[in-house]
Amino acid sequence: MKSYIDMTAAEREAEYAAAAEKYAALKAGGKALDMSRGKPNAAQLDLTMPMLALDPASVTRTAKGTDARNYGDLAGVEECRALFAGLLGVEAKNVIVGGQSSLELMYGAITKALLLGVYGGSRPWGQQGALKFLCPVPGYDRHFAICQQFGIEMINVPLGPEGPDMDMVKKLVESDPQVKGIWCVPKYSNPSGFTYSDETVRAFAALKPAADDFRIFWDNAYAVHCFDGQDDKLLNIFDACREAGSEDMVYEFASTSKITFAGGGVAVMAASEANVKFLLKQLGIQTIGYDKVNQLRHVKFFGSPEGILAHMQKHAAIVKPKFDCVLENLDAEIAPRGIASWHRPHGGYFVAYEGMPGTATRCVQLCKEAGLVLTGAGAPYPYGKDPEDKTIRIAPTYPDVAELAAAMELFCVAARMAALEALGVKA
Amino acid sequence: MKSYIDMTAAEREAEYAAAAEKYAALKAGGKALDMSRGKPNAAQLDLTMPMLALDPASVTRTAKGTDARNYGDLAGVEECRALFAGLLGVEAKNVIVGGQSSLELMYGAITKALLLGVYGGSRPWGQQGALKFLCPVPGYDRHFAICQQFGIEMINVPLGPEGPDMDMVKKLVESDPQVKGIWCVPKYSNPSGFTYSDETVRAFAALKPAADDFRIFWDNAYAVHCFDGQDDKLLNIFDACREAGSEDMVYEFASTSKITFAGGGVAVMAASEANVKFLLKQLGIQTIGYDKVNQLRHVKFFGSPEGILAHMQKHAAIVKPKFDCVLENLDAEIAPRGIASWHRPHGGYFVAYEGMPGTATRCVQLCKEAGLVLTGAGAPYPYGKDPEDKTIRIAPTYPDVAELAAAMELFCVAARMAALEALGVKA
Numbered sequence: 001m002k003s004y005i006d007m008t009a010a011e012r013e014a015e016y017a018a019a020a021e022k023y024a025a026l027k028a029g030g031k032a033l034d035m036s037r038g039k040p041n042a043a044q045l046d047l048t049m050p051m052l053a054l055d056p057a058s059v060t061r062t063a064k065g066t067d068a069r070n071y072g073d074l075a076g077v078e079e080c081r082a083l084f085a086g087l088l089g090v091e092a093k094n095v096i097v098g099g100q101s102s103l104e105l106m107y108g109a110i111t112k113a114l115l116l117g118v119y120g121g122s123r124p125w126g127q128q129g130a131l132k133f134l135c136p137v138p139g140y141d142r143h144f145a146i147c148q149q150f151g152i153e154m155i156n157v158p159l160g161p162e163g164p165d166m167d168m169v170k171k172l173v174e175s176d177p178q179v180k181g182i183w184c185v186p187k188y189s190n191p192s193g194f195t196y197s198d199e200t201v202r203a204f205a206a207l208k209p210a211a212d213d214f215r216i217f218w219d220n221a222y223a224v225h226c227f228d229g230q231d232d233k234l235l236n237i238f239d240a241c242r243e244a245g246s247e248d249m250v251y252e253f254a255s256t257s258k259i260t261f262a263g264g265g266v267a268v269m270a271a272s273e274a275n276v277k278f279l280l281k282q283l284g285i286q287t288i289g290y291d292k293v294n295q296l297r298h299v300k301f302f303g304s305p306e307g308i309l310a311h312m313q314k315h316a317a318i319v320k321p322k323f324d325c326v327l328e329n330l331d332a333e334i335a336p337r338g339i340a341s342w343h344r345p346h347g348g349y350f351v352a353y354e355g356m357p358g359t360a361t362r363c364v365q366l367c368k369e370a371g372l373v374l375t376g377a378g379a380p381y382p383y384g385k386d387p388e389d390k391t392i393r394i395a396p397t398y399p400d401v402a403e404l405a406a407a408m409e410l411f412c413v414a415a416r417m418a419a420l421e422a423l424g425v426k427a
Numbered sequence: 428m429k430s431y432i433d434m435t436a437a438e439r440e441a442e443y444a445a446a447a448e449k450y451a452a453l454k455a456g457g458k459a460l461d462m463s464r465g466k467p468n469a470a471q472l473d474l475t476m477p478m479l480a481l482d483p484a485s486v487t488r489t490a491k492g493t494d495a496r497n498y499g500d501l502a503g504v505e506e507c508r509a510l511f512a513g514l515l516g517v518e519a520k521n522v523i524v525g526g527q528s529s530l531e532l533m534y535g536a537i538t539k540a541l542l543l544g545v546y547g548g549s550r551p552w553g554q555q556g557a558l559k560f561l562c563p564v565p566g567y568d569r570h571f572a573i574c575q576q577f578g579i580e581m582i583n584v585p586l587g588p589e590g591p592d593m594d595m596v597k598k599l600v601e602s603d604p605q606v607k608g609i610w611c612v613p614k615y616s617n618p619s620g621f622t623y624s625d626e627t628v629r630a631f632a633a634l635k636p637a638a639d640d641f642r643i644f645w646d647n648a649y650a651v652h653c654f655d656g657q658d659d660k661l662l663n664i665f666d667a668c669r670e671a672g673s674e675d676m677v678y679e680f681a682s683t684s685k686i687t688f689a690g691g692g693v694a695v696m697a698a699s700e701a702n703v704k705f706l707l708k709q710l711g712i713q714t715i716g717y718d719k720v721n722q723l724r725h726v727k728f729f730g731s732p733e734g735i736l737a738h739m740q741k742h743a744a745i746v747k748p749k750f751d752c753v754l755e756n757l758d759a760e761i762a763p764r765g766i767a768s769w770h771r772p773h774g775g776y777f778v779a780y781e782g783m784p785g786t787a788t789r790c791v792q793l794c795k796e797a798g799l800v801l802t803g804a805g806a807p808y809p810y811g812k813d814p815e816d817k818t819i820r821i822a823p824t825y826p827d828v829a830e831l832a833a834a835m836e837l838f839c840v841a842a843r844m845a846a847l848e849a850l851g852v853k854a
Contacts, residue, residue, distance in 0.1 A: 037498070045487075045496040052483030052720070056476050069472040069688040071464070099526060104714040111538045115553070115577060126542070126553065142715075149712045150542060261496040264720035285576045287531040288569075291718065293479070293691035 003338030004419055016420045023413045026406075027370035033407040034373045038190070038349035039398040040258055040315075047314045048260040051301040059296040068292035074284055075276070076268075080295035084268045086305035087223065088252060089236040094270050096279065099290050102255035102267040106217060107146055109251055109269070112282050113180070113213070114150060119278035120248055121213025125180055134172060134182035136164035138352055138380030138391045140190040143183040143219070147382070152180070154382035159192060161343065163200030170207060177210040181217055187234040188222035191352040191380050191393035193345025195232035205240035207249065218252040224308055225258060226347035227316040227323060238270070247272040256298060258349065259308060259315075266291075266298050322396040325404045326351050333412035339419040350393050352380070357388040359418040364392060366414035372407050430765030431846055443852045446843045453837045454797035460834040461800045465617070465776035466825040467685055467742075474741050475687040478728040486723040495719035501711055502703070503695075507722035511695040513732035514650065515679060516663040521697050523706065526717050529682035529694040533644060534573055536678055536696070539709050540607070540640070541577060546705035547675055548640025552607055561599060561609035563591035565779055565807030565818045567617040570610040570646070574809070579607070581809035586619060588770065590627030597634060604637040608644055614661040615649035618779040618807050618820035620772025622659035632667035634676065645679040651735055652685060653774035654743040654750060665697070674699035683725060685776065686735060686742075693718075693725050749823040752831050753778050760839035766846040777820050779807070784815040786845040791819060793841035799834050 004012065060069050063079045075081060076097025085092045098105050112118075114126040125131055131152045135144060136159035147154050155172065158165045163186070173179050184204075186196040196204075204216055218237055226232070241247040250272070256265030271279065302308045327344055330353070334340050340355040355363065360377035367374050375393040378384040394411070396404055421427050431439065487495050490506045502508060503524025512519045525532050539545075541553040552558055558579045562571060563586040574581050582599065585592045590613070600606050611631075613623040623631075631643055645664055653659070668674040677699075683692035698706065729735045754771055757780070761767050767782040782790065787804035794801050802820040805811040821838070823831055848854050 039498050042494060042497075045494065048496075049483050049487075052486065056479035059479065060472075060476075067469060067472065067690075069475075069690050070469075071466050071684070071689040073690070100718045101714040101716075107713040111542060115538060115541060142712075145712050149709070257498070261720060262498040263494075263496050263500070263716055264718045282576070285569075285572045286534040287528040289528075289690055291527045291691045291721065293688060294718065294721070 001336040003336070004423055005338055009424065012420050012423055012425050016417060016425045019413050019416045019420070023366065023370060023410070023417060026410045026413065031371050031406055033371055033403055033410070034399060035395050035404070035407050035411070036373045036375050037398065038258075038395045040262055041318065041398055041400065043318050044315050044397070045261060047311065048301070051260060051297050054297060054300050058300050059293050062292070062296065068296050071288045073292055074287070074289050075280055076290065077292050077295045077299065079299050080266065083299055083302060083305065084254065085270070087308055088220065088254060088268075088270050090238055090270045093273055094238070094276060096269045096276060096283070097266055097290065097295055098269060098283070099267055100255070100265055100294070102219065102221065102253040102257070102269075103142055105253055105267050105269045106143070106219065108286070109215070109217070109279070110146055110150065112279070113215070116282055118213045118215060119275050125213065128178070130178060132176065132179045134164075134169060134179060135382050136182070136184060136189075137382070138191055138393070139183055140185055140219070141375075141379040141384075143217070144382045156382060156387070157182075159189065159194065161194050163194065163196030166200055166203040170203065173207050173209045173214060175210055179209070180211055180213060181215045183217050183219065185219050185221055186237070187220060187232060188225055188345055188348025190221065190348065191350035191391070193343045193348050193350060193352065195234055198235040201235040201237050202240050205237060205244040205246050207246065209249070214249060216250045218250050220252055220254045221258070222348040223254055224312045225315070225349070226312070227319040228346050229316070230346045232346050248274055251275070259311065260298065260301070264294070266295055319397055321401055322399075322404055323351065325401055326394055326396045326408055329405070329408035329412055334415060337416060337419070340415065349397055350395055353392040353394055353415070355390045355392065355415060356419050356422050357390050358422045359415070360386055360389045360392050362421060363411075363415045363418040366417055367411055370410055370414070372410050374411070428763040430763075431850055432765055436851065439847050439850055439852050443844060443847045446840050446847070450793065450797065450837070450840045450844060453840065458798050458833055460798055460830055460837070461826060462822050462831070462834050462838070463800045463802050464825065465685075465822045467689055468745065468825055468827065470745050471742050471824070472688060474738065475728070478687060478724050481724055481727050485727050486720050489719070489723065495723050498715045500719055501714070501716050502707055503717065504719050504722045504726065506726045507693065510726055510729060510732065511681065512697070514735055515647065515681060515695075515697050517665055517697045520700055521665070521703060523696045523703060523710070524693055524717065524722055525696060525710070526694055527682070527692055527721070529646065529648065529680040529684070529696075530569055532680055532694050532696045533570070533646065535713070536642070536644070536706070537573055537577065539706070540642070543709055545640045545642060546702050552640065555605070557605060559603065559606045561591075561596060561606060562809050563609070563611060563616075564809070565618055565820070566610055567612055567646070568802075568806040568811075570644070571809045583809060583814070584609075586616065586621065588621050590621065590623030593627055593630040597630065600634050600636050600641060602637055606636070607638055607640060608642045610644050610646065612646050612648055613664070614647060614659060615652055615772055615775025617648065617775065618777035618818070620770045620775050620777060620779065622661055625662040628662040628664050629667050632664060632671040632673050634673065636676070641676060643677045645677050647679055647681045648685070649775040650681055651739045652742070652776070653739070654746040655773050656743070657773045659773050675701055678702070686738065687725065687728070691721070693722055746824055748828055749831055750778065752828055753821055753823045753835055756832070756835035756839055761842060764843060764846070767842065776824055777822055780819040780821055780842070782817045782819065782842060783846050783849050784817050785849045786842070787813055787816045787819050789848060790838075790841045790845040793844055794838055797837055797841070799837050801838070
């Protein structure tokens with residue numbers, strides 16, 4: 001099959017007619033499909049049902065003898081801190097287990113930085129005029145929404161297979177004290193599926209920020225979310241920072257939203273001892289403590305970091321066929337036509353479809369009109385503005401494989417039509 | 428027995444010698460006792476153990492058919508909103524079920540007011556210079572700590588059996604646009620145990636704040652916490668506000684921390700429809716949703732608001748003997764000596780001991796030196812400063828009755844010594 005670029009105008013017209021005919025047929029089928037959000041499927045959630053059947057008496061008493069049902073233990077139950085410390089390669093004293101949403105922990109870190117300041121900072125962020133955050137793109141829309149809510153200017157930084165453009169990051173972070181943070185999903189990035197290289201992680205650790213209160217928001221949301229047995233290796237940023245003497249620069253986040261329950265897991269934050277001490281002092285005004293019974297449920301259910309990894313193999317068995325379905329469709333229908341590229345991720349929750357410039361909005365619109373909801377075009381960029389209008393985030397996990405196959409069939413046809421229109425074919 | 432006031436100097440000396448002898452004996456007993464925090468006892472927490480033994484399948488599916496284990500339902504599971512709406516006398520649409528800590532909901536409401544503003548307000552609080560909050564005293568230390576953290580000036584307002592001094596509240600709220608809020612524990616107030624009268628609630632509803640962004644923080648922490656069958660009646664402030672057209676002025680808070688688990692309950696906020704809509708828009712940036720599995724646990728465990736009330740009877744049976752113990756000791760040892768007053772609460776978690784001016788710090792110190800930890804003197808006042816150094820918060824629930832009896836014996840002796848010292852007896 002010829003690439004669309006190499007086709008003559010007449011060939012493109014013919015190709016469009018064929019695609020449009022197929023599109024009309026699929027649209028007439030009247031299916032309601034959804035590939036919009038990175039949500040686990042019910043079969044994945046079922047894997048954790050035994051956690052809800054634990055002996056009640058086994059989740060009420062902490063190892064040190066305190067009553068998990070009562071107030072206290074602001075930083076989380078010690079054995080739960082240790083569990084996630086093991087998973088993230090830090091020590092229990094570096095971990096705060098807080099609530100159930102890592103997004104909320106990030107939000108809390110930013111509101112406190114704005115109102116109260118961070119450890120080592122001379123003033124609250126909010127007293128320093130116009131603030132900036134760096135945003136590797138494409139990235140996670142909910143990160144960007146936090147900055148937008150608080151009027152923090154976002155600066156796009158290109159993200160490639162090795163991670164963000166670190167020359168650009170370094171230049172901006174080291175020259176501009178108004179740059180207060182950067183959003184990173186360092187492993188199986190949302191949505192591209194890239195994992196930062198060791199060199200990139202070391203470049204982060206080596207940053208010498210112009211601001212005395214700059215923080216790297218290291219959202220390690222997919223730390224254990226490999227689905228094909230070939231797990232990407234992410235260098236432990238705290239190890240790199242220890243060498244560079246920059247441990248206070250990093251806030252790491254993770255959660256079990258896509259390990260146990262998205263609506264009932266636990267969320268964690270990891271940071272240097274100085275940061276944790278400082279943050280707990282702030283946090284002690286906000287709450288007396290989080291849900292420790294649920295923390296103990298997680299400890300009893302998993303037992304160890306290895307227990308979490310074993311559990312994730314069960315997720316992988318459910319998730320992998322869905323990514324295979326997405327990639328097989330793209331390989332068969334899009335690759336030969338030369339109109340897009342994508343990374344084949346080994347884990348995470350997304351495939352980022354990088355189409356021809358000016359096609360993402362149209363493709364999403366065509367899908368929507370035929371019954372398939374996708375993440376809005378532009379969503380993976382600050383302010384919802386994809387400068388080239390080319391990235392579409394595909395989220396394969398929530399639908400079942402049959403639905404996904406139908407969705408991808410439609411998606412590929414819509415993507416072809418959008419590309420041909422961008423190449424001059426009239427709709 | 429003579430009141431200390433009526434005693435001669437010699438009588439006081441003799442009384443002091445007797446008290447000091449008893450104190451020394453109790454101190455020598457070497458007991459470690461704690462009446463410092465309003466924490467439920469293990470026997471109270473045990474009442475909720477059946478909630479942890481619910482069939483797992485019964486807490487995963489919401490009434491409308493969504494999966495509680497997955498993302499979504501930002502405002503909470505509908506039937507959980509309805510449960511607490513019934514309890515608070517509002518509608519489900521007026522309730523947000525958020526996390527597990529009502530303190531955190533209050534903190535969140537204040538941080539968002541500071542950074543983003545409230546519904547109907549022209550600007551964020553944080554852009555309006557020096558801010559003030561009214562603090563009925565004695566009150567709840569954790570409320571005051573939030574204001575202190577954010578540098579919000581706190582103004583003491585006397586709290587009596589009918590509630591706060593509403594003339595003073597009205598004058599301050601209606602004349603000064605920098606007054607942005609007031610902290611209220613309207614039922615079984617912490618620590619006095621007073622319940623605001625209908626007239627007081629109506630006076631709140633009738634306020635015409637000088638600020639366009641003033642909020643009443645109505646922390647209804649002890650709404651269902653009567654322990655002696657003679658429940659105080661608190662007028663529903665939203666009913667009063669509806670008549671006055673001031674529904675947007677109130678944020679109400681409650682939680683099950685002292686109903687189910689302090690470390691694993693649910694927290695709720697009730698507000699006008701306009702406020703809820705506005706707050707949910709802000710909240711949607713902070714989190715995707717709270718722990719809905721735990722929300723469903725509460726729904727299944729209680730079934731209805733009546734189910735909560737029935738459950739609270741079981742708490743009452745545990746709590747009442749403890750309050751009886753405190754009051755019997757005060758009646759026997761303190762009342763005849765005329766050195767303090769206290770309200771006999773029908774519910775809540777505290778007895779406020781109002782001693783002679785200048786005695787609270789000394790009494791707490793004497794107790795501490797003999798092994799009894801009390802809430803710090805001054806804690807029930809902003810900045811930890813009791814202007815008259817007279818209020819001590821007694822928290823009877825956590826110790827068992829035998830410990831409590833020992834603690835009260837010591838407390839009464841220490842209180843007598845502190846009073847006599849204030850009357851001129853040398854320690």
